[in-house]
Amino acid sequence: MRTRVQYKKGMGLVEILVAASIILLFLVAIITANNIYIKAGFGNTRKIQAGFLLEEGVEALRVMRDKGWAAFSSITPDTTYYLAYSAGTWDKTSTNTYIDSLFERSFVISCVTRDSSDKINTSVTTCPGNDSNTKQVTVSVAWHDQTGTTTRSITTYFQIPQ
Incomplete structure:
Protein backbone atom coordinates (compact mmCIF):
# COMPACT_ATOMS: atom_id res chain seq x y z
CA MET A 1 0.00 0.00 0.00
CA ARG A 2 1.14 3.37 -0.88
CA THR A 3 1.15 6.18 1.59
CA ARG A 4 0.00 9.51 0.49
CA VAL A 5 2.19 12.41 1.40
CA GLN A 6 0.41 15.62 2.26
CA TYR A 7 2.28 18.82 1.88
CA LYS A 8 1.16 21.38 4.39
CA GLN A 49 -16.99 80.04 -10.32
CA ALA A 50 -18.16 80.47 -13.91
CA GLY A 51 -21.72 80.95 -12.71
CA PHE A 52 -20.62 83.72 -10.35
CA LEU A 53 -18.58 85.36 -13.12
CA LEU A 54 -21.59 85.25 -15.45
CA GLU A 55 -23.76 86.89 -12.82
CA GLU A 56 -21.10 89.51 -12.13
CA GLY A 57 -20.82 90.19 -15.87
CA VAL A 58 -24.55 90.83 -16.20
CA GLU A 59 -24.47 93.11 -13.16
CA ALA A 60 -21.46 95.01 -14.56
CA LEU A 61 -23.32 95.59 -17.82
CA ARG A 62 -26.35 96.73 -15.83
CA VAL A 63 -24.11 99.28 -14.08
CA MET A 64 -22.82 100.45 -17.47
CA ARG A 65 -26.39 100.77 -18.73
CA ASP A 66 -27.43 102.74 -15.66
CA LYS A 67 -24.52 105.16 -16.14
CA GLY A 68 -25.97 106.22 -19.47
CA TRP A 69 -28.18 104.57 -22.06
CA ALA A 70 -26.70 106.60 -24.92
CA ALA A 71 -23.19 105.27 -24.27
CA PHE A 72 -24.47 101.75 -23.62
CA SER A 73 -26.64 101.57 -26.74
CA SER A 74 -23.86 102.98 -28.91
CA ILE A 75 -21.61 99.97 -28.25
CA THR A 76 -20.97 98.35 -31.62
CA PRO A 77 -23.50 95.52 -31.94
CA ASP A 78 -22.50 91.90 -32.51
CA THR A 79 -18.90 92.59 -31.52
CA THR A 80 -17.13 90.70 -28.75
CA TYR A 81 -15.95 92.85 -25.87
CA TYR A 82 -14.46 92.14 -22.47
CA LEU A 83 -15.13 93.74 -19.10
CA ALA A 84 -12.51 95.77 -17.28
CA TYR A 85 -12.83 97.13 -13.75
CA SER A 86 -10.82 100.29 -13.31
CA ALA A 87 -11.02 103.27 -10.97
CA GLY A 88 -14.11 101.91 -9.26
CA THR A 89 -16.18 101.43 -12.39
CA TRP A 90 -16.81 98.89 -15.13
CA ASP A 91 -15.95 99.57 -18.75
CA LYS A 92 -15.72 97.63 -22.00
CA THR A 93 -12.42 96.77 -23.61
CA SER A 94 -11.34 94.94 -26.74
CA THR A 95 -8.39 93.45 -24.85
CA ASN A 96 -8.96 89.97 -23.50
CA THR A 97 -8.33 89.76 -19.77
CA TYR A 98 -8.16 86.48 -17.88
CA ILE A 99 -9.72 86.22 -14.45
CA ASP A 100 -7.61 84.24 -11.98
CA SER A 101 -5.41 83.33 -14.98
CA LEU A 102 -8.09 80.83 -15.98
CA PHE A 103 -11.45 82.32 -16.96
CA GLU A 104 -12.13 84.40 -20.05
CA ARG A 105 -15.27 86.54 -19.78
CA SER A 106 -16.72 88.27 -22.82
CA PHE A 107 -19.97 89.89 -23.85
CA VAL A 108 -21.87 90.72 -27.02
CA ILE A 109 -24.64 93.28 -27.34
CA SER A 110 -27.17 92.72 -30.13
CA CYS A 111 -30.05 94.69 -31.57
CA VAL A 112 -33.62 93.65 -30.88
CA THR A 113 -36.41 93.32 -33.42
CA ARG A 114 -40.06 92.89 -32.44
CA ASP A 115 -42.84 91.29 -34.46
CA SER A 116 -46.31 92.71 -35.06
CA SER A 117 -47.55 91.47 -31.67
CA ASP A 118 -44.67 93.31 -29.92
CA LYS A 119 -42.83 90.08 -29.02
CA ILE A 120 -39.09 89.81 -29.45
CA ASN A 121 -38.27 88.11 -32.74
CA THR A 122 -35.13 86.06 -32.07
CA SER A 123 -34.80 84.88 -35.67
CA VAL A 124 -34.02 88.40 -36.93
CA THR A 125 -30.62 89.58 -35.77
CA THR A 126 -29.87 92.35 -38.24
CA CYS A 127 -29.09 95.81 -36.95
CA PRO A 128 -30.58 98.22 -36.46
CA GLY A 129 -33.55 96.45 -34.98
CA ASN A 130 -36.92 98.13 -34.73
CA ASP A 131 -36.68 98.39 -30.93
CA SER A 132 -33.97 100.91 -30.09
CA ASN A 133 -34.98 100.89 -26.41
CA THR A 134 -34.00 97.24 -25.89
CA LYS A 135 -30.67 95.44 -26.29
CA GLN A 136 -29.93 91.74 -26.10
CA VAL A 137 -26.87 91.01 -23.96
CA THR A 138 -24.99 87.71 -23.97
CA VAL A 139 -22.25 87.17 -21.40
CA SER A 140 -19.94 84.17 -21.84
CA VAL A 141 -17.30 82.62 -19.59
CA ALA A 142 -14.83 80.10 -20.99
CA TRP A 143 -12.04 78.12 -19.37
CA HIS A 144 -9.66 75.33 -20.32
CA ASP A 145 -9.43 72.02 -18.51
CA GLN A 146 -8.28 68.48 -19.26
CA THR A 147 -11.24 67.77 -21.54
CA GLY A 148 -10.88 70.95 -23.63
CA THR A 149 -12.55 74.33 -23.50
CA THR A 150 -15.78 74.70 -21.55
CA THR A 151 -18.06 77.68 -22.18
CA ARG A 152 -21.08 78.86 -20.22
CA SER A 153 -23.31 81.69 -21.45
CA ILE A 154 -26.28 83.69 -20.27
CA THR A 155 -28.51 85.89 -22.41
CA THR A 156 -30.76 88.64 -21.13
CA TYR A 157 -32.40 91.83 -22.35
CA PHE A 158 -31.76 95.37 -21.13
CA GLN A 159 -34.16 98.22 -21.68
CA ILE A 160 -33.68 101.92 -21.36
CA PRO A 161 -33.89 102.81 -17.65
CA GLN A 162 -37.14 104.50 -16.67
Whole structure:
Protein backbone atom coordinates (compact mmCIF):
# COMPACT_ATOMS: atom_id res chain seq x y z
CA MET A 1 0.00 0.00 0.00
CA ARG A 2 1.14 3.37 -0.88
CA THR A 3 1.15 6.18 1.59
CA ARG A 4 0.00 9.51 0.49
CA VAL A 5 2.19 12.41 1.40
CA GLN A 6 0.41 15.62 2.26
CA TYR A 7 2.28 18.82 1.88
CA LYS A 8 1.16 21.38 4.39
CA LYS A 9 4.20 23.53 4.24
CA GLY A 10 3.80 26.60 2.05
CA MET A 11 0.02 26.82 2.34
CA GLY A 12 0.34 29.71 4.78
CA LEU A 13 2.45 31.57 2.23
CA VAL A 14 -0.22 31.09 -0.46
CA GLU A 15 -2.90 32.35 1.93
CA ILE A 16 -0.81 35.41 2.74
CA LEU A 17 -0.31 36.15 -0.99
CA VAL A 18 -4.05 35.82 -1.69
CA ALA A 19 -4.94 38.06 1.26
CA ALA A 20 -2.31 40.65 0.25
CA SER A 21 -3.64 40.65 -3.33
CA ILE A 22 -7.21 41.22 -2.15
CA ILE A 23 -6.12 44.05 0.14
CA LEU A 24 -4.04 45.61 -2.65
CA LEU A 25 -6.97 45.48 -5.09
CA PHE A 26 -9.22 47.07 -2.47
CA LEU A 27 -6.71 49.90 -1.87
CA VAL A 28 -6.31 50.54 -5.61
CA ALA A 29 -10.10 50.73 -5.97
CA ILE A 30 -10.35 53.23 -3.10
CA ILE A 31 -7.57 55.42 -4.51
CA THR A 32 -9.12 55.36 -8.00
CA ALA A 33 -12.54 56.30 -6.64
CA ASN A 34 -10.97 59.10 -4.59
CA ASN A 35 -9.24 60.51 -7.70
CA ILE A 36 -12.53 60.45 -9.62
CA TYR A 37 -14.29 62.30 -6.80
CA ILE A 38 -11.53 64.91 -6.58
CA LYS A 39 -11.65 65.56 -10.35
CA ALA A 40 -15.43 65.88 -10.21
CA GLY A 41 -15.11 68.28 -7.29
CA PHE A 42 -12.67 70.52 -9.15
CA GLY A 43 -14.95 70.44 -12.20
CA ASN A 44 -17.90 71.55 -10.09
CA THR A 45 -15.81 74.29 -8.50
CA ARG A 46 -15.00 75.69 -11.96
CA LYS A 47 -18.67 75.58 -12.94
CA ILE A 48 -19.68 77.41 -9.77
CA GLN A 49 -16.99 80.04 -10.32
CA ALA A 50 -18.16 80.47 -13.91
CA GLY A 51 -21.72 80.95 -12.71
CA PHE A 52 -20.62 83.72 -10.35
CA LEU A 53 -18.58 85.36 -13.12
CA LEU A 54 -21.59 85.25 -15.45
CA GLU A 55 -23.76 86.89 -12.82
CA GLU A 56 -21.10 89.51 -12.13
CA GLY A 57 -20.82 90.19 -15.87
CA VAL A 58 -24.55 90.83 -16.20
CA GLU A 59 -24.47 93.11 -13.16
CA ALA A 60 -21.46 95.01 -14.56
CA LEU A 61 -23.32 95.59 -17.82
CA ARG A 62 -26.35 96.73 -15.83
CA VAL A 63 -24.11 99.28 -14.08
CA MET A 64 -22.82 100.45 -17.47
CA ARG A 65 -26.39 100.77 -18.73
CA ASP A 66 -27.43 102.74 -15.66
CA LYS A 67 -24.52 105.16 -16.14
CA GLY A 68 -25.97 106.22 -19.47
CA TRP A 69 -28.18 104.57 -22.06
CA ALA A 70 -26.70 106.60 -24.92
CA ALA A 71 -23.19 105.27 -24.27
CA PHE A 72 -24.47 101.75 -23.62
CA SER A 73 -26.64 101.57 -26.74
CA SER A 74 -23.86 102.98 -28.91
CA ILE A 75 -21.61 99.97 -28.25
CA THR A 76 -20.97 98.35 -31.62
CA PRO A 77 -23.50 95.52 -31.94
CA ASP A 78 -22.50 91.90 -32.51
CA THR A 79 -18.90 92.59 -31.52
CA THR A 80 -17.13 90.70 -28.75
CA TYR A 81 -15.95 92.85 -25.87
CA TYR A 82 -14.46 92.14 -22.47
CA LEU A 83 -15.13 93.74 -19.10
CA ALA A 84 -12.51 95.77 -17.28
CA TYR A 85 -12.83 97.13 -13.75
CA SER A 86 -10.82 100.29 -13.31
CA ALA A 87 -11.02 103.27 -10.97
CA GLY A 88 -14.11 101.91 -9.26
CA THR A 89 -16.18 101.43 -12.39
CA TRP A 90 -16.81 98.89 -15.13
CA ASP A 91 -15.95 99.57 -18.75
CA LYS A 92 -15.72 97.63 -22.00
CA THR A 93 -12.42 96.77 -23.61
CA SER A 94 -11.34 94.94 -26.74
CA THR A 95 -8.39 93.45 -24.85
CA ASN A 96 -8.96 89.97 -23.50
CA THR A 97 -8.33 89.76 -19.77
CA TYR A 98 -8.16 86.48 -17.88
CA ILE A 99 -9.72 86.22 -14.45
CA ASP A 100 -7.61 84.24 -11.98
CA SER A 101 -5.41 83.33 -14.98
CA LEU A 102 -8.09 80.83 -15.98
CA PHE A 103 -11.45 82.32 -16.96
CA GLU A 104 -12.13 84.40 -20.05
CA ARG A 105 -15.27 86.54 -19.78
CA SER A 106 -16.72 88.27 -22.82
CA PHE A 107 -19.97 89.89 -23.85
CA VAL A 108 -21.87 90.72 -27.02
CA ILE A 109 -24.64 93.28 -27.34
CA SER A 110 -27.17 92.72 -30.13
CA CYS A 111 -30.05 94.69 -31.57
CA VAL A 112 -33.62 93.65 -30.88
CA THR A 113 -36.41 93.32 -33.42
CA ARG A 114 -40.06 92.89 -32.44
CA ASP A 115 -42.84 91.29 -34.46
CA SER A 116 -46.31 92.71 -35.06
CA SER A 117 -47.55 91.47 -31.67
CA ASP A 118 -44.67 93.31 -29.92
CA LYS A 119 -42.83 90.08 -29.02
CA ILE A 120 -39.09 89.81 -29.45
CA ASN A 121 -38.27 88.11 -32.74
CA THR A 122 -35.13 86.06 -32.07
CA SER A 123 -34.80 84.88 -35.67
CA VAL A 124 -34.02 88.40 -36.93
CA THR A 125 -30.62 89.58 -35.77
CA THR A 126 -29.87 92.35 -38.24
CA CYS A 127 -29.09 95.81 -36.95
CA PRO A 128 -30.58 98.22 -36.46
CA GLY A 129 -33.55 96.45 -34.98
CA ASN A 130 -36.92 98.13 -34.73
CA ASP A 131 -36.68 98.39 -30.93
CA SER A 132 -33.97 100.91 -30.09
CA ASN A 133 -34.98 100.89 -26.41
CA THR A 134 -34.00 97.24 -25.89
CA LYS A 135 -30.67 95.44 -26.29
CA GLN A 136 -29.93 91.74 -26.10
CA VAL A 137 -26.87 91.01 -23.96
CA THR A 138 -24.99 87.71 -23.97
CA VAL A 139 -22.25 87.17 -21.40
CA SER A 140 -19.94 84.17 -21.84
CA VAL A 141 -17.30 82.62 -19.59
CA ALA A 142 -14.83 80.10 -20.99
CA TRP A 143 -12.04 78.12 -19.37
CA HIS A 144 -9.66 75.33 -20.32
CA ASP A 145 -9.43 72.02 -18.51
CA GLN A 146 -8.28 68.48 -19.26
CA THR A 147 -11.24 67.77 -21.54
CA GLY A 148 -10.88 70.95 -23.63
CA THR A 149 -12.55 74.33 -23.50
CA THR A 150 -15.78 74.70 -21.55
CA THR A 151 -18.06 77.68 -22.18
CA ARG A 152 -21.08 78.86 -20.22
CA SER A 153 -23.31 81.69 -21.45
CA ILE A 154 -26.28 83.69 -20.27
CA THR A 155 -28.51 85.89 -22.41
CA THR A 156 -30.76 88.64 -21.13
CA TYR A 157 -32.40 91.83 -22.35
CA PHE A 158 -31.76 95.37 -21.13
CA GLN A 159 -34.16 98.22 -21.68
CA ILE A 160 -33.68 101.92 -21.36
CA PRO A 161 -33.89 102.81 -17.65
CA GLN A 162 -37.14 104.50 -16.67
